[in-house]
Amino acid sequence: MAKPKILITRGWPAECEARAARDYDATLNADDAPLDTDQMRAALADYDAVCPTVTDALPADLFEGSPRAWIIGNFGVGYNHIDVAAAKAAGIAVSNTPGVLxxxxxxxxxxxxxxxxxxxxxxxxxxxxxxxxxxxxxxxxxxxxxxxxxxxxxxxxxxxxxxxxxxxxxxxxxxxxxxxxxxxxxxxxxxxxxxxxxxxxxxxxxxxxxxxxxxxxxxxxxxxxxxxxxxxxxxxxxxxxxxxxxxxxxxxxxxxxxxxxxxxxxxxxxxxxxxxxxxxxxxxxLPHLGSATAETRAAMGHMVLDNLDAFFAGKPLPNPVG
The missing domain is CATH 3.40.50.720 (NAD(P)-binding Rossmann-like Domain)
Structure with a gap:
């Protein structure tokens, strides 16, 4: 069975990227450059899961046209950059990373x-x-x-x-x-x-x-x-x-x-x-340092992947949004 195809939109801690590459057909962002609107729209159309951060805007119009994505695994606890209602209407689950930061x-x-x-x-x-x-x-x-x-x-x-x-x-x-x-x-x-x-x-x-x-x-x-x-x-x-x-x-x-x-x-x-x-x-x-420790950023990445693991195994999301 083919592994789910996932996109990680920014550079993650190495241990989390290694886990993602091991368990999924993962595309990583080696340049750690933010995606623009067209790239994000294409990602929703091409991947089973998209893992964005606060730097990635996902407004309602990106969820039009029956995108392929099944889940958005947000790297962060805040999710006001995602139109969660539009994602839900398109049948896309959304998760976040509370507690660890x-x-x-x-x-x-x-x-x-x-x-x-x-x-x-x-x-x-x-x-x-x-x-x-x-x-x-x-x-x-x-x-x-x-x-x-x-x-x-x-x-x-x-x-x-x-x-x-x-x-x-x-x-x-x-x-x-x-x-x-x-x-x-x-x-x-x-x-x-x-x-x-x-x-x-x-x-x-x-x-x-x-x-x-x-x-x-x-x-x-x-x-x-x-x-x-x-x-x-x-x-x-x-x-x-x-x-x-x-x-x-x-x-x-x-x-x-x-x-x-x-x-x-x-x-x-x-x-x-x-x-x-x-x-x-x-x-x-300060330049948005709230969660910027090695321990916390790694924990955030692992929590995103825990959510994906549960979702693709048909289990309840540990950290659902909306």
């Missing part, structure tokens, strides 16, 4: 909090530019995390992991908003208060950290009004999806001092980062 993404959220609160990005740029002329009592004065209030928007796996790190490591008070009730056992050992709205979290917190899906009604949900609620002493952290923040409104708030700073690992139109943001000192910008 929780700890590393939470680590990056804390990294951003520390960097922006302690002005580490500014200091690193100063040293590299040869502009540091020695210690002074008033140089690059930041603020402590200890004792501050962290507001989590989206209390899922990553939100909870971030809250635990902040509270147990820095003694931060935690408030949060989540659309649905969070089971008490998931919050065991964490002293966190659920607030009735995103607005309430923005008002209450010194540091607001975003952990919710992009797209749909979440697009632009952190707008000028909510940035004003965070206030001139507050900080915004985003390790979720870039489109949940109105980048123009954020830039204006940072320029005017309506919020104190921001730490961003994701952007609305990656890899594009607006020039105005790049030129501000009171923002830390």
């Amino acid at each position: 929780t700890d590393c993404t939470a680590d990056i959220a804390l990294t951003l909090m520390l960097m922006i609160a302690r002005r580490a990005g500014e200091g690193e740029r100063m040293v590299r530019a040869g502009a540091w002329h020695g210690w002074t009592p008033t140089q690059l004065i930041g603020t402590k995390l200890s004792g501050k209030t962290l507001g989590i928007v989206g209390m899922g796996r990553i939100g909870i992991a971030t809250a635990r790190r902040a509270q147990h490591g820095f003694g931060m008070k935690v408030v949060y908003y989540n659309r649905s009730e969070v089971a008490a056992e998931r919050l065991q050992g964490l002293d966190a208060t659920r607030l009735p709205s995103i607005d309430a979290v923005c008002e209450a917190a010194d540091m607001v950290s975003l952990h919710l899906p992009g797209g749909g009604e979440n697009s632009g949900m952190i707008d000028a009004a909510r940035l004003d609620l965070i206030g001139p002493e507050g900080f915004l952290i985003n390790t979720a999806r870039g489109d949940v923040v109105d980048e123009a409104a954020l830039t204006a708030a940072l320029e005017a001092g309506r919020i104190r700073g921001a730490g961003l690992d994701v952007f609305a139109k990656e890899p594009h980062v607006p020039d105005a943001l790049r030129h501000l000192d009171n923002v830390v910008l």
Whole structure:
């Protein structure tokens, strides 16, 4: 029996590519170059499974015309780059990789909090530019995390992991908003208060950290009004999806001092980062590093393949989407 024909759209960890090549008729992307729309359309028509990443847009029109693909195995937990409803209507299953990147993404959220609160990005740029002329009592004065209030928007796996790190490591008070009730056992050992709205979290917190899906009604949900609620002493952290923040409104708030700073690992139109943001000192910008550890990226690739294995064996998907 012929092995299922699969396409991996970007370069994966070597051990995952080796497994894919062993178990499937796999096409790898040796150049690690993003596919354009026509290439992605052709892939859906030519392969039994396509394994995209966040860099691959799969809008509704790509699923027209009865494509060959049976499953999309997404390399990542977020899937707002895929029109899941259109895929489902075309008879194509979609899976993702939840859980395995929780700890590393939470680590990056804390990294951003520390960097922006302690002005580490500014200091690193100063040293590299040869502009540091020695210690002074008033140089690059930041603020402590200890004792501050962290507001989590989206209390899922990553939100909870971030809250635990902040509270147990820095003694931060935690408030949060989540659309649905969070089971008490998931919050065991964490002293966190659920607030009735995103607005309430923005008002209450010194540091607001975003952990919710992009797209749909979440697009632009952190707008000028909510940035004003965070206030001139507050900080915004985003390790979720870039489109949940109105980048123009954020830039204006940072320029005017309506919020104190921001730490961003994701952007609305990656890899594009607006020039105005790049030129501000009171923002830390990272190149989507949330899951970027060897252990996590390998675990993600293996989870994609686990989903494919189950699907082609006629078993339930371990990680279905939609």
